[in-house]
Every structure is written in structure tokens, then in C-alpha cells.
Amino acid sequence: MQQALLEVYNLTKIFPGIRALDDVHLTVRSGEVHALIGENGAGKSTLVKILTGVYTPTAGKLVFDGKEIAFKNAIEAQEAGIVAIHQEASMFPELSVTENIYMGHHLRNPKNHKLDWKAMTENTRQLLAQMQLDIDPDTLVKNLSVAKRHMVEISKALSLDAKLVIMDEPTSALTEREVEDLFRIVRDLKKKGKAILFISHKFEEIFEICDYFTVLRDGQYIKEGLVKDSNEDEIINMMIGRSIDQMYPQHNPNIGEVVLKVSNLSQLGAFKNISFELHRGEILGFFGLVGAGRTEVVRTIFGIDGAMGGTMEIDGKPYAPRSPRDAMHYGLALVPEDRQKQGLVLKMSLTQNISLPVLDTLSWRKLITRKKCEKTYVLEHGNQMEIKSAGYHVDADTLSGGNQQKVVLAKWIGTDPKILILDEPTKGIDVATKAAVHEFVCEMASRGVAVILISSELPEVIGMADRILVMHEGCQTAILANKEITAENVMRCAIGNVQTEGSNA
Amino acid sequence: MSEGKQLVAKGRLIQEMSLKNRLIELITKWEVILCILLVVVVVFFSNMTPYFWDWFNLMNATFQFSEKAILALPMIFIIMCGDIDISIASIVALSGFVVGTAAEKGVGIPSLLLLSLLVGTVAGLINGLLITGLEMPAIAVTLATQSIYRGIPTGVLGEHACTQYPQGFGFFGQEFIPGTVIPFELVLYLFIAAIFAFVLHKTTYGRRLYAIGNSAETAKFSGINVKRMRIINFTLTGFFCGLGGFLLASRILSVRSNIATGWDMEIITLVVLGGVSITGGRGTVIGVILGSLLVGYLKFGMGLLKFSGTVMTIVVGSLLIIAVLLPRLLDLYKANRKLRMQQRS
């Protein structure tokens, strides 16, 4: 093992009201891929932001490449040799790919200090070629797909020729193939002697690519070690202080009559000819690579976007929602993909968040709110989800990601839905919460609720769903059931290779 | 809310607040600050001039700001949702113009009121439809409709002033409640303000306004018809602009195309000063009422001291900036206190 490149001693970061990092140690060596592990809110992203100069630490010492460092902004960190791919995508949609890569460190003509567009475009072209990305450097980023955007973001970090590359959940928006590409690049970097700090909630990835790990819990340093000397259960135990039954909960399907029937549903530029039937008590998985159009389908079903063709029926009656409100009247509920932007009102209390979809029923003649009713209601459904918070009066933005997800779930179960749609409910949340969500989904199904579960994690869909609808680039490639559900089958359909006929149940 | 099983958050939360801290919390509340400022203004001017602390004068002074204060109320809803309307003065002028023109044709008072409200409502509705239909920021759209609505009376009236009104028309804008020194406009204002306070703080509509202001997208996903509510807000504002036009015409009994110029800015100032966040999602009706009273009496007091209008504009402009700067500084102060306390622990 090489010598230490980055050493973090006694790092503490205090936000008003919370100790995000408490006396943390971390050592990263050149030529290693170092996994930073911890459940939601453990302080991983905070650590990354301190390393890149976005936040200043409250206390502690950082040594990088033999020198003590205290960056004031991202540029200083970059110049010192630390770059990061942040958890939240940070792109400029109205600007070109070239410019997105060079923003903050545009190349200048040394003679007259004029920006050297020619050189930047040329470099970008090469960089993209290296990544095997087929993108014109002049394309505006707003015209790229989500996954491509993420790849551009990764190229950006690589363009900087850093000594330490930090990747904060880089794979959460990538397709399998792109993950492979990414891992190829990571190995490449490692060979060149660079250090990589890798953050992910997916253990397969950690075991595949990482050499060393450090575990954080509640902002505190727990343990570090070699990945190959450890195993999943051990790490999970370090992360959350107990072991988790990682088995998917046993779901005894109690499938009833058809609730929702979708025929040839289409939307311009998003998806076409989606047809399926959803039964009471059934969990229907939606699988596809990122960008396959699953979100669009459920958005249309929930009345957010209009359909361009096709019909829907609920309980045999025509169903054509014009708004989510309509959809809710028919007994639908949607737990959206982006909990921060679509699921929660971050600056409102948990109480007000949870009661938001059912305000009408909690009020006098749909008009005047009744605090008492609201309180009992929220307590009932909130406690059911075991939300960890300082109380129901605190704002939703003070919660960690996983708990925010629980609030969103609590918010929707209260509507007592007939059809529950979950769009990536476990994305970016830690194992413990994930298990709780799985439990909850099964419970809903056994109570007779029809569930649509969108997930990009193959094991999750296979473990949870009774049947799986697979999509590929906006088209439905198969609906798999029972024995047909194998990892191989599902994946083949997802990449558009449909030889085995998926039966239409 | 401590009943029921409550799991404590991870990440070491800070302990309960002490009494002193709670007091600081209260004093740094914006409504409380406004109250204190209002008292300061009253005490200051009462000492500076014998004419300020005088029941009749205090009541009479409300004529100067009642109409603007009324319009600030629906504006709370608009700003609460993160929108803005800079065409309201033009709608006031437009409906005032309609009142004036119709009155010259001999239309009676009830019909004048209806007409005025109708014109205002329609103008507001058009704003709402354009903003949601074009999916453009409200400031851009109302910048255009500002000229359009003002352009109609300007184009039609030209140099003309409408000065013929039915008998008794002046009551609404000029008179007192019979037998008292309380202006009719003031009573009307307080009545409307009470309704607005109720709607914003006690009804589902109000709750939804807060939700939209904080996150329109979440609101939409939660089954709130965001578009419709925004349209309603603009229409409601238009309705009250119609009322404002009617009251203004009644107060000055002469309508020209340039009435109510500069009201947009003044009214937005009242709302923001009242503590409504310009980015939406935060604010109270009582704050805006206090803000309106504060600005109204500040200007009245300065007028008594014969300050020129120039000085008043500077003072009100500075007040607006301070009003936004101050809570920010307070927040910073509070955050720093918390940090220091944590570090000590």
C-alpha cells in the first residue's frame, strides 16, 4: 500500500442544530479506491463538501499531499488536486457540454487572455472520445439525457487531472453499461496512481471496485479496514450498530380482481403502447434502465402529464385524469422519484407535509382546517412509519434522506389508496430504511392495495414484485411473471433484446 | 407534540431552549419587531408634534393608505405563491376609468360598483391566464399588461377627466361612519383584512398557498391544482383592484388616466415589509397589516413635520431594504448563538 495522500484528523462540522461530523478520521492513499460508507445522514456528503472547500470545518485538521490545507472554495481544492463529482447533479442546462466541462477554469489564450474556445472544444472532443461517449461538444446540456449528463459530469472531473477524485454516489443515475464504463475509468485512474474516494449505498459496487473502507455513523468515525477482509454483514453492523435481515420480506400474494387496466398508453417522445393490467394485492414491478421512460408512464397515470394516445380504466370504468387531484379521487397515490422536489415541502413541518394530500378530509367542509384532527391523523400515520425526528413540528428539511422518504410514505398511506405507485422509493437510502420500505410495501399489498414499484435495482424488483413490466427506450418489452423472472431474462428485456416472449398476463 | 412514541433523530440534536433563548426568539419575530417599530413611530411623532396624537387626525390619516392597504392583502397571496403583480395600479386606473365613464353616462351607484369589480376581476383573470398559459414569470407578463391596462384609459380618455358622479357617490371614499370619526374605508379595510387573515391562516386554501410558495412541484404532486390557485390569486387581486378603483374614484371624484401611478411599488413594499418572503412561502396577514400601518403613520408623521415627499420616499425605500436585511441579520445572529452554544457543549 502506498503512503497516505489525504489525512483527516479530528474533523468536526456543526450545523445549526446538528453535529454532522464529530471527530472523524480518514486516511486515503494514492492508488487506492477508498469506500466511504454510512447510512443516510451519516455525514458523507458533508465530508466531501469540506474536502472540496464548499463548507469550512468547525474543527479538525486536513493534510493533503504532505501539506495542511484549508480551502476557501472549490477552485482552491481543484488547484491543489482534489475534484469531486457531487451527489446532486450540478450542470448548466443552457450551456454547451464544452462549457460545462470548463466552467470555473476556462482555458485562456496565454497571449491575449482571450478565452480559447478552439482548444476547449478540441480537448472536450478528446475527453468524450476517451470516455467512449458519443456527444457533440457543442450540444447544450439541456438536450442530453439524464445518464449522459452524469457522464459529462464525470468527464468534467477527469478533465482536471486531479490527485484525488471523489465520487459521491456516482452510479445512482447511471445505466448498467455506463456503470461498467465508469468502473473501467476508475481502474484506469487507480493504475495511474490516483486516489479515489467512492461513496455508494450499493454493496455489490463496493465489493467490486473498492480496496479499503471507512465507516461513519451519526457523524462519528467507526472503523476502517480492507474490503477483501470484510463482508457485507460485518459492514452493515458497523454502519447501523445492528444486523439487518437483508432478505426480501415474504409476500404471500393475495391477488384479486383487476383494478387498473392500461391499453396502448402513449406519449410523444417519452413512451408508446404501454399496456398492462394491475390487480388488487399485487406488486407490479417496473424495470428498465435509467431513462427508459418509467417515470413518464406513472406520471401520466397519475394525471401529471397528459396522454397522447391510449386508454385507461379503473374498476372497468374509463379513467382519464387531468390532474393529480383527479387521480387521487380515483384512489391513486404516487410516491415520486425526487422526494426533495416533488415529495416534500421542505420548509413546512412534518405535520403539514403529512396532512397535505388529505387536507380536505381533515377540515370542516373542505374549507377550514382542524388542528386536532390533523394532529391525531399525523401521529397515527407518522408513528406507523417510525420516523426519526425531533418532533412533528420540525421542518422536513432537517431530516436525513431516509427519514424524509418515510415522511413521503406516511404522507401517502394516509390517503388510503387503492393503487399505490412508488417511483424508486429506495434510491439513495440506506439498508435499514430500505428494509423498512420493503416491509411496508408488502404490508400494503397484503392489505389488498395494488402496487406499482419502479426500481432500477434488479435484485429489488426481482425480490419484491409478483410480475415485472420491463421497458426499453420508451417501449414495453415484456411483462414477466413467476418462473420467467430471472435476472438474466429481465436484463435482456431491459436492454431491448427480446427473444423470449414475455407472456401478457 | 410529544405524545405518542417519538423517536429521537440521529445526529445529536441540541437540547431544549432556555427561557432566555425563548425570549430572544420571540423578540426577533418579525411581527413583534413591526409592533415595536410602530410604537416607536407613534411615540416619536407624538413628541415631535402636537397634531399627531389626536384621535381625529389618527383616524383621518387612514384615508391616505386604506386603498393601498386593501390591495396589499390579495397581493400577499400572489407573493406567497412566489409570483408578483406589477400591473395592479394599472387595473385600478382601468376600473376607475370605467367607473368615471359610466358615471358620466348616468349609471347608478350599485351598477358602478358591479362594473368596477367586474372590470378588475376580468383584468386579473387575464393576468392569471396569461401567466399560467404562457408559463412565463409573472413579472414579465404583468410588465406587459401594466402598459396595456394603463394604455386603455390613456388612449380613450386622453386629456379628459371624468368628474360627473351620482349623488352620494363620495361616501365610500370620503365619509365617516355616521356619528363617529371612523372612516368608512378603514372599517372596510379591517373587515377585509380579517377575512384574509382567516383564509390564510385557518383554511385549507391558505395552507395550500404556503405549500405552493415553498414548493410548487410538491404541491402539484400532492393533488393541489397549482395553476388554478395561481389564477384565482390574480383574479382575486384584480377584484380588489376593481374595488380600489371604485374607492379611489369616490375619494377624489375625478378620474384621469394617470390615477394611482406608483402604487405597484408602494403596495409591494407594504407586503414585503410585512414579512412576506418575496420568494414565497412565508408571511402573515397581521404582519402586512402592521407594515401598512407603520408606513402609513410614518408618512403621516413626516408630513406633519413638513418633510418633503422626497425625504419620505428615501425613508420608505430604506425601510424596505432594512426590513429584508434585518431578519437576515437576526437569523445569522441566532445561528451563531446556536453554534457557539453547541461548541461549548
Next chain:
Amino acid sequence: QGTKDQAAVKGEKEIVILCKSMGNGFFDAVFKGSEEAVAELGGIKTTYMAPSQATAEGQIEIIESLIAQRVDGIAISANDADALIPVAKKAMAAGIKVISFDSGINVGGRIVDLLPSNAELIGRQQIQLAADLTGMKGDIAVLSASAQATNQNLWIDWMKEEIKDAKYSNMKLVEVVYGDDAPDKSYREATSLMKKYPNLKAIICPTTVGLLATAQAVKDAGMTGKVEVTGLGLPSEMKGYILDGTCRKMALWNPIDLGYTSTYILAALMDGTSKGSVGEVIPAGRMKSVKVEKDGLIYMSTPYVFNKDNIEQYAAIF
């Protein structure tokens, strides 16, 4: 303006000269006249006030605050002849003597209205000046202040009346435009007038701002001598254009006299020597006296004509 000593000595009466807007040289001169009169009369304090924008609403606000202060008299140059009536009535009901000058309030909203001159005389004189300058032929246009200005509109009506006379058969009043007393707007309006009417021979501007901007526009267009500029303007402001020949003649009454007389009238009303009823003769210091005519109107003299020869002398005064 500014903080004035509030504990004014009891017994001293207080009057306010309420003007159309801040920063108009004309009204500064009016106030000078008022101060002159106050010095002669004794026992009266005079204050200059104006809204920051030339609107009726601004004036209403000020009058309301004057009612609260119970001043004794207000002389107003109104931004709107009708809009001020209700509040002025209220002031009079509170015992304040209200008169208007220069730009009047309609009957009912003041006790008397002091006109700088007879609107008829002013209007007719403007056409005569233009006729004089153009040799009685060609198109002429009027560039006025705001479309709402009471006095300007009255004068323009009389201009239209005057030009009907047969002797002006070769002259034509082609258009009345409004510069809103804003220099840039007036400038643009003047420029477009010249563009629109190739046969334009004169522009009449019965307002100083308009006159200034028009003179500059004509000068810039190289039309000096081809398009005559005349109207009503302050000598001190117009001096340059009169001397360089852009505006060879213009007229104006004396604003100092206007303020002076207004103050004398207010004084008479306040001490009860006059009621302002028709036929009364009110003494007015060096202006001798003025007579109240029908509808409470009081007229002063015909406007004075300024030209190259006398401008320097008057520019030094107002």
C-alpha cells in the same frame, strides 16, 4: 421644507404655498413673491410644499396633513381641477382658507382662484406671437405639458378660437401633442412634429420644460429660423435660446407677482377683511389691488413678452 420649528409662536398665522411638483423654477419664484409679501405683512409664516410627482394624489396627501396641522391658509396650484375639490372642501370646513392660483381648482374647491392672466388673453397672445414670427403663414403645432393640465388646456382652447379669425387664413393649427413636462418625451415629440409636417413653421409650447426641449430639438435638427419656437417660458431657463435666436419671442407673467398677490389675498381672507365674494376689491401691496369677479375668479395682467433685448434683465430675477 425640512423640519420646521413646530412650537411656532402662538398668534403667528401659517400659510402654505402648495405647488404642482418639486423642482420647478417657476414655483420657486412664486414662493419668493410670497416671502416678500409675508415680510411686508408681518405675523404670517409661509411654507413651500409640493409632492415629489406632479399628481393630484400627492397634493391630496399634503392637504390632508395640513388639515391635521390646522394651518390657516393654503394657496394651491392644482394638478387636477376636480380631484382636489373634496379634500379642499374638507380643509375649508376645518376653517382653513383655501385659494388656488396659476392652475385653478374648480368652483367649490377654493374661495377664490387667482389667474395669472386671463386664459383668453394668454391663448390669443400665443397665436399672435406665432403669427408675428412666421409672417402669418404655414402650419403651426402646439406642444403642451401633460394632457391633463387644466390651464394649458384652457389656453389651447383659446388658441383654437383665435386662429379661426380670417386674418390667420394661411395658418393652420395641425396638431396638439403632449410632452408631459418630461424633457426627453417633449424632445421626441418635437422631433416627430418636424418629421411629420414638412410645412411646419412654428411650435408653440405653453410650458417651460416643453419650450426648452423643443428649442433644443429644433436646434439639433438644424431648423433654427425655419421652425420658430415660442410659448410661455421662464426667462432664466430660456435665456440661452432667446439669445441665440432659436426662440425669438416668448411670453410669461411674473410668478413673483403671482405669489405675492396670493399671499395678500390669503392674508385678507384670514383676518376676515374679505370674504372672497364677487365684486370685492382686495388690497395687494405693491400690486395695488385685485377684484373678485364671477365664480370667484381674480385676473392679473396680460403676459409680458420677452425678447433678445430684455431677456438678460429678467433672467437675473426669475
Next chain:
Amino acid sequence: MPNRSFQSVMKQAFARREATLIVLLVLLLVPITIRSPHFLSVKNISTILNDMAILVIVSIGEFYVILSNGIDLSVGSVIAFAGMACGMLNESHPEIPAPLLLLVGMGIGAILGLVNGVLVAYGKIPPIITTLGTVSIYRGMTFLLSKGTWVTAHEMSKSYIALPRNTFLGISVLLWIAFAVIALFYYFSRYTRTGREVYAIGGNANAAKFVGVSESRIRLVVFLVSGTLSGLAGALWTARYASAVNEMATGFEMQAVAACVLGGVNFAGGAGGIIGVAMGTLFLGVVTNALPVIYLSVFWQTFVQGFIVLIALALNTMSDQRKTRKLLAQRRG
């Protein structure tokens, strides 16, 4: 963006706003010219351009503020204060050379802009509120400075009044200055880091932070630019109209914003260009100048201007919607 094949440049250009404006301008000019053939005379065109020179200078300042996702409502008041200060300085010290007065105007504008900028960048007050406050404060300061009086032609030096009127190669100095400003800021936007960083802040302020673009610095810069250009415009205004009065340029901010909207500048920040703004200003100028020529009463001018801005907005939406209907749905739900 630069370095691109001719074809793709053309394609981009025609998808762009500027092209739409040219078409609209031609459509507008045809009936006007039929009605009044002299509208397209050299003299009239030069009048229109001269009329628009000051507006374009101010609009470019406004453009940067809007680009950074803000708005500057104080430009009219900055013009008034700087213009009044220059006029008074000229009156009391006629010996100061006229070009120096322009610098004085810019300096004053820069200070006022800086005040806005500091309040926005460091006080974290939203631009609309900041400038809503300073629009009254600066206007009030103008009154206090002048004590309400005017500066008129004969009190100003001949060289100052002549400055914008002098011609060079048959084009007025005023217009040259406008061209210089356009060229300078075209360069600024395309070829300097700071220029590009304004786009970054307007497009995604959060992302900009991650790549080390200082948000406060950029916010300061845009208001500084806006203030400086408004100050320059003020100095020119006083000379051009040969008078400085307290109400000058009241409501000018609306025209500047309208020019930006017409020029296709995205109100949500992050998109737009200098050439578009210049075209937008020209369009506004043609319309304003055409009204009297087509004998439309001046009273309807306000109405027509508002209507045009509305149409421009509708056009913005339609072209945007067609291209990014899907994206919008994704982003905004």
C-alpha cells in the same frame, strides 16, 4: 458558440431569437413604409438609432442583471442621479472637458450600482427588493442633490452639449459610444471568464458554487456593470437633451426590461445574448418612432408598447415550448 461549422452556426442563428426579430421588424416596416415612405430615409433611420443609443446602453446593463437571474429596477434613478450630477458639475465647472464628465457619470453610476450589488451579494436581499428600495432612494437623492432645481442648456458648456451630437464618419458620437459598448460587452460575454460565469450563476447558482464560481462576486459585477452603464447613459442623457431635471428617465427601467424581453433574454436567467438585446432595443425604437408616423394618437402608445412586449413573451414561450416541451415537463412537473 465559436469554432463551429458554418452550417451549424446558421442553424443555431435561425432557431434563435434574433432571426425572429428580423422577420418581425421587416413585417412591421413594410406597412409603415407604405404609409410614410420617408420612414426609411437615412435621416429618419439615424434619428431612430440616436434615440435608441441611450436605451441600448442601459439595456445591456439590465441584460446582465437579468442574465444572472435578477432584475434591476433602479436604472432610471441611477440615470437621473448621474445625469444631474454631471449637469451640475458642468454648470459649476465648465472648464472640465466633456469626455471627463462621461467618466464622472460612469463613476457615480458604478458607486450606485455597487451599493445595489453589495446589498444583493452580501446582504442576500433579492434583487427585486433591493432595487425596489434603491429606485426611490436614488431618485430622492437626485432631488436632494439638485435641491429641486434644473440644469438647462444655457447653464451647460457648449462642448458638453455638443459631445453626443458631434459626428465622426457621418455617425454621431452618441451612436459610436453605443456601438463601442455593444462591442465591448460582446467580447466580455464571449471571451472572458467573468462574462461566462454570469451565465453560470444565472443558469444554476448552486452548480456554479461547486466549480468555484463566486456567486457574490458575479452578483456584484452585474450590478456594477448595470450601474456604470446607467451612469454613462445619465451623462449622455443630460448632454443629449441639454437639460437635467429631477424626473428624468422615470420608468426607463421598464423600457430596458422590455428590450431584454424582446431580445429573447430568459427571465429565469442563464440564457440570452447581447445581439438579441440590441435587436430588441431597435425593435422597440422602430415601434415607438412609427406610432406618430402612422398617425396613431400618442395616447395609445402605452397600450401598443405593452401589447408588443406581450407578443414577444408569447413568441418566447412558443419557440421554447416546441423545443423543450418534454424538458419542461420533466423539470417543472
